[in-house]
Amino acid sequence: MDQSTPRIEQQSTPQGKSTLVLGQWTAAQFAQPRLLETLETDLRSAPPSGRWDLTKADLVDHVGGQLLWDSWGGKWPEPVELLPAQRAVIERVAQFTAQPPARRKISLRGRYLAVGEAVLRAVEHVQSFVRLIGELTLNIGRLARAPHEGPWRDLSGHLYRIGATAMPITALVGFLIGVVLAYLTSQQLRQFGADAYIVNILGVALIRELGPMLAAILIAGRSGSAITAQIGVMRVTEELDAMRVMGISRGYRLVMPRAMALAVAMPLISVWTTVCALAGGMLAADISLGITPTYFMNALPQAVSPGNLVLASSKSVVFGVLIALIGCHFGLRVQPNTQSLGEGTTASVVTSITVVILVDALFAVLFKEVGL
Amino acid sequence: MPGAPQIQVQGGAPAMVEIRGLSTVFTTPERRIVVHENLDLTVERGEVLALVGGSGTGKTVLLRQILGLEKPSKGEIKVLGEPVSALGRKGAASRIGMLFQHGALFSAFSVLENIAFPLRELKTLSPTLIREAAMVKLQMVGLKPEVADRMPADLSGGMIKRVALARALIMDPPLLLLDEPTAGLDPDSSDGFVTLLRSLHRDLELSVIMVTHDLDTLFELSTRIAVLADKKVIIAASPKEVIAHSHPFILDFFLGPRGQRAMELLREYPFVI
Numbered sequence: 001m002d003q004s005t006p007r008i009e010q011q012s013t014p015q016g017k018s019t020l021v022l023g024q025w026t027a028a029q030f031a032q033p034r035l036l037e038t039l040e041t042d043l044r045s046a047p048p049s050g051r052w053d054l055t056k057a058d059l060v061d062h063v064g065g066q067l068l069w070d071s072w073g074g075k076w077p078e079p080v081e082l083l084p085a086q087r088a089v090i091e092r093v094a095q096f097t098a099q100p101p102a103r104r105k106i107s108l109r110g111r112y113l114a115v116g117e118a119v120l121r122a123v124e125h126v127q128s129f130v131r132l133i134g135e136l137t138l139n140i141g142r143l144a145r146a147p148h149e150g151p152w153r154d155l156s157g158h159l160y161r162i163g164a165t166a167m168p169i170t171a172l173v174g175f176l177i178g179v180v181l182a183y184l185t186s187q188q189l190r191q192f193g194a195d196a197y198i199v200n201i202l203g204v205a206l207i208r209e210l211g212p213m214l215a216a217i218l219i220a221g222r223s224g225s226a227i228t229a230q231i232g233v234m235r236v237t238e239e240l241d242a243m244r245v246m247g248i249s250r251g252y253r254l255v256m257p258r259a260m261a262l263a264v265a266m267p268l269i270s271v272w273t274t275v276c277a278l279a280g281g282m283l284a285a286d287i288s289l290g291i292t293p294t295y296f297m298n299a300l301p302q303a304v305s306p307g308n309l310v311l312a313s314s315k316s317v318v319f320g321v322l323i324a325l326i327g328c329h330f331g332l333r334v335q336p337n338t339q340s341l342g343e344g345t346t347a348s349v350v351t352s353i354t355v356v357i358l359v360d361a362l363f364a365v366l367f368k369e370v371g372l
Numbered sequence: 373m374p375g376a377p378q379i380q381v382q383g384g385a386p387a388m389v390e391i392r393g394l395s396t397v398f399t400t401p402e403r404r405i406v407v408h409e410n411l412d413l414t415v416e417r418g419e420v421l422a423l424v425g426g427s428g429t430g431k432t433v434l435l436r437q438i439l440g441l442e443k444p445s446k447g448e449i450k451v452l453g454e455p456v457s458a459l460g461r462k463g464a465a466s467r468i469g470m471l472f473q474h475g476a477l478f479s480a481f482s483v484l485e486n487i488a489f490p491l492r493e494l495k496t497l498s499p500t501l502i503r504e505a506a507m508v509k510l511q512m513v514g515l516k517p518e519v520a521d522r523m524p525a526d527l528s529g530g531m532i533k534r535v536a537l538a539r540a541l542i543m544d545p546p547l548l549l550l551d552e553p554t555a556g557l558d559p560d561s562s563d564g565f566v567t568l569l570r571s572l573h574r575d576l577e578l579s580v581i582m583v584t585h586d587l588d589t590l591f592e593l594s595t596r597i598a599v600l601a602d603k604k605v606i607i608a609a610s611p612k613e614v615i616a617h618s619h620p621f622i623l624d625f626f627l628g629p630r631g632q633r634a635m636e637l638l639r640e641y642p643f644v645i
Contacts, residue, residue: 101518
C-alpha cells in the first residue's frame with residue numbers, strides 16, 4: 001500500500017485507544033476504485049468516543065474533511081488532535097454542511113395542473129404559429145410595395161445553402177428509392193405479365209407522391225434543423241435582441257427570406273429528386289424487366305398527365321413554406337441555454353416531418369380528382 | 373498505486389508553474405504571427421501572479437497553454453514539477469482549477485450539479501458525500517444554500533462567477549487560474565469578488581495566476597505582476613517595482629491617463645460625492 005493512500009489505524013497509547021488518520025485525504029485519492037468502501041467500513045468500526053489523531057495525515061482537503069465529519073456524526077470527537085490547517089478545513093466543513101433544498105414532490109393536483117399547462121402550451125404554439133403566418137403575409141405585402149428594400153442577398157444565400165447544396169444528397173436518396181421501388185414492383189408485375197405497367201406505377205407514384213415527399217422530408221431534416229439552430233443561437237448570443245434594438249424586424253429579415261428561399265427551392269429540389277428517382281427506376285426496369293429507356297421515356301407522358309406535375313409542384317411550395325415557418329417558430333422560442341437549443345431543434349425536425357406528411361395526406365384527399 | 377495522481381507535499385517542492393523558452397507561433401495562409409518568443413516565467417507556491425499586457429500579447433493563450441488546452445510551438449511548461457503534456461486527463465481538477473471569463477457553466481445542469489460535476493465524474497464517491505461537499509463549496513464562495521437548485525440561466529453575472537469559482541475549487545486544487553475575474557461585474561460585485569478571492573487565497577493557501585485589465589483588482593490581489601510585451605515577460609516583480617520600471621507599455625498602462633484618472637478618483641472620492 002502506498003504512503004499517500006488514505007487510511008486509519010488503531011493505536012494504543014498511554015491515554016487509551018487512539019484512531020490515527022494517515023495518508024492524503026483528498027478527492028483525488030478517493031478516485032481509486034474500492035478504496036472508499038474499505039475506508040467507510042473502517043470509519044464505521046472505529047470507536048466513536050475514542051481519541052482521534054489527524055496530525056500524521058499528509059493532506060486533508062474539504063472532501064476528506066467532509067468524510068471524517070460525516071463519520072463523526074456531525075460533531076467533534078473528544079479528544080481530537082489536529083494541525084491548525086486541518087482544523088480550519090474541518091471547521092469550514094462543519095460551518096457549511098447543509099442539506100440542499102429538497103426536491104418538491106409531484107402531487108396529484110400538480111399533475112392535473114401540468115396537463116392544463118401542456119394544453120395551454122399547445123394552444124400558445126398554435127397561436128404564435130398563426131401569428132408567424134400573418135406576419136409573413138404582411139411582410140410579403142411590404143416587400144411588394146418596396147421591392148428595392150428587400151433582403152435579396154439573404155435570399156440568394158439561403159437559396160444556395162438550402163437548395164443547391166442539397167442536390168447531391170437528394171439525388172442519391174431519390175435514385176436509390178427509384179431502384180428499390182422498380183425492382184420490387186417488377187417482381188409482382190412479372191407474375192401477371194403486366195410488365196409495361198411499371199412505367200405507370202413508377203410515373204404516378206414518384207411524380208405525384210414520393211418525389212415531393214422524399215425531398216420535403218430530406219429538406220426538413222437538413223434545413224429545418226439548420227434554421228432552428230441558427231435562429232436559436234442568435235437568441236443565445238442576444239443577436240435577436242440586438243436586431244430588435246436597431247429596429248430591424250426579425251420577421252422581415254430572418255423569417256421571410258428563409259420562407260421565400262424554401263418556397264422557391266423546394267419545388268426545384270422536388271423535381272430534381274423525382275428525376276433522379278425516375279432514372280433509378282428506369283435503370284432497374286431495364287435490368288429486371290428488359291424495358292428499354294427509350295420505351296420508358298415514350299410511355300411516361302401517356303402514363304402521367306400534366307395535372308400531376310402541377311399538383312406536385314404546388315404541394316412542394318406549401319411544404320417549403322411550412323418547413324421554413326416551423327424552423328423559425330421553434331428557433332424564435334429557444335431559451336438562452338444549450339438544453340433548450342437542443343430541444344428546439346429536435347422539436348422542429350419532428351414537427352416539420354409530421355406536418356409535411358399530414359399536409360400531403362390532406363392534398364391527396366382534396367385533389368383526388370386531379371391528374372388521375 | 374497506479375493511476376492515482378500524485379500530489380507534491382510541501383517542503384522543497386518544485387515551483388507551481390515553470391515556463392522555459394516558450395515560443396508560440398500562429399501560422400495562417402497569409403502570414404505568420406509570433407505571439408511569444410523565448411518566454412520564461414516561474415510561479416512560486418502561494419503567490420498571486422497577475423499577467424498584464426496589451427491586447428494580442430498572448431495572455432489568454434499563455435493561460436490555455438498552462439492548462440494544456442493549447443500546445444506551444446517550442447519550449448516547455450511544467451506544472452507542479454511535471455510537463456503539461458505528461459499530466460493525464462484523469463484527476464485534472466485536483467491539480468488546476470480554472471475560472472473562465474464567462475463562467476463556462478454547463479447550462480443543462482443546476483448550480484449544485486455544476487459544482488459537483490468533477491466529483492461525480494470520479495464515480496467512486498457516494499451521492500450524499502458529493503452533495504455535501506458541493507454545498508460546502510457553494511457557501512464558501514458566499515452563496516446561499518437556496519441557490520443550489522437554480523439553473524445557470526437564472527443567475528446574475530456575479531453569481532455565475534461565484535458558482536464557476538466553486539466548481540473550480542471543488543477538488544481543492546493547489547493552483548487556480550483566473551481569466552478576467554472581475555470583467556463584466558458591477559463595482560460592488562467586483563469588490564465582493566476580489567475580497568472573496570483574497571480570503572480563499574489565504575485560507576486555502578492557493579497559488580493564483582490571473583489575467584486582468586482592471587487596475588483595482590490588480591493592486592488589490594496580486595503579490596507579483598508579470599508584464600507581457602515584446603513577445604516575452606519584460607518584468608515579473610512586485611507592483612511597486614513594476615511601476616518603477618520604464619517601458620512604454622508600463623508607462624501607458626499604469627501611469628497613462630487611465631491609471632492617473634483611477635488614482636485621482638481614488639484620492640478625490642470623498643469630495644466628489
